[in-house]
Amino acid sequence: KNDSAVPLIPDSLNIGKVTSDDGHVTIYCWNIQQNNGDNYYSAIITRDNSIVTPLPTQKSFVSVLHDRIFKSGEWPSGLFYKIISKKNKGQTTYTLLSWDRFNSTTARKSIEWLSFDSNGQPVFGAPVFKSKDGISHRIVYEYSAQASFTMNYSRQKVTLSGVRRSQRNVDDNMIVVDRLISLNENLQGQNWAMVPAGNVYDAFIFLDGFWVYTENIIARNPAQEKKPQTKPNRPQQGLFPSK
Numbered sequence: 001k002n003d004s005a006v007p008l009i010p011d012s013l014n015i016g017k018v019t020s021d022d023g024h025v026t027i028y029c030w031n032i033q034q035n036n037g038d039n040y041y042s043a044i045i046t047r048d049n050s051i052v053t054p055l056p057t058q059k060s061f062v063s064v065l066h067d068r069i070f071k072s073g074e075w076p077s078g079l080f081y082k083i084i085s086k087k088n089k090g091q092t093t094y095t096l097l098s099w100d101r102f103n104s105t106t107a108r109k110s111i112e113w114l115s116f117d118s119n120g121q122p123v124f125g126a127p128v129f130k131s132k133d134g135i136s137h138r139i140v141y142e143y144s145a146q147a148s149f150t151m152n153y154s155r156q157k158v159t160l161s162g163v164r165r166s167q168r169n170v171d172d173n174m175i176v177v178d179r180l181i182s183l184n185e186n187l188q189g190q191n192w193a194m195v196p197a198g199n200v201y202d203a204f205i206f207l208d209g210f211w212v213y214t215e216n217i218i219a220r221n222p223a224q225e226k227k228p229q230t231k232p233n234r235p236q237q238g239l240f241p242s243k
Helices: none
Strands: 016-019 025-033 039-047 050-059 079-088 091-101 106-116 122-124 129-131 134-136 139-144 151-159 169-182 194-207 210-217
Touching: 016 079, 025 079, 025 091, 039 091, 050 122, 079 151, 091 151, 139 169, 139 194, 151 194, 151 210, 169 210
Parallel strands: 129 210
Antiparallel strands: 016 025, 025 039, 039 050, 079 091, 091 106, 106 122, 106 139, 129 134, 151 169, 169 194, 194 210
């Protein structure tokens, strides 16, 4: 009998591994699907080959708040598939791209900020994401579990407006995302009905320590990222699909 508070652990467990582009941070992560369809996520973070902390096993957060900082053993659960290192004011921080199967009808992809406190412990979230809605601590996209939603990190050329002249022409890596729209006007606000518009892309560009949202970029052959399956992982399956 499965107690919903204690996830069943399979005899063999497939563990995903992702390393930051500067080589200093590695995250090992996995999920375990229960017989009732719930998914439990776990992870271990290493920094310069030393274990920082194991992240506790937990079910997908009911709501990953855009203004919350997670620390002291808490974390916005999911499967990480990209770690982007950035230097700002002499400090190195990390941006994580992740996926989680939220429920039977929706999945989520998130852009998360990872830093380390004075004790070397991980801190998730920071007010570094600028969009037309203001500044938030993370970006979360929730969409139909049947849809294929692109969120990748690739080099693009973009001309910006409303910034100083030296920043207008950007030719750099940025986080590229599909534009999500509702299947029809009557389903506005229903996340299970959100799907990619198709060939319409937005991006987050790193400027002066912030990830700045930019609409309607013309993506140059956006590469398909290594992403988890759109269906929750069964214990006998791998965490991530083949390339």
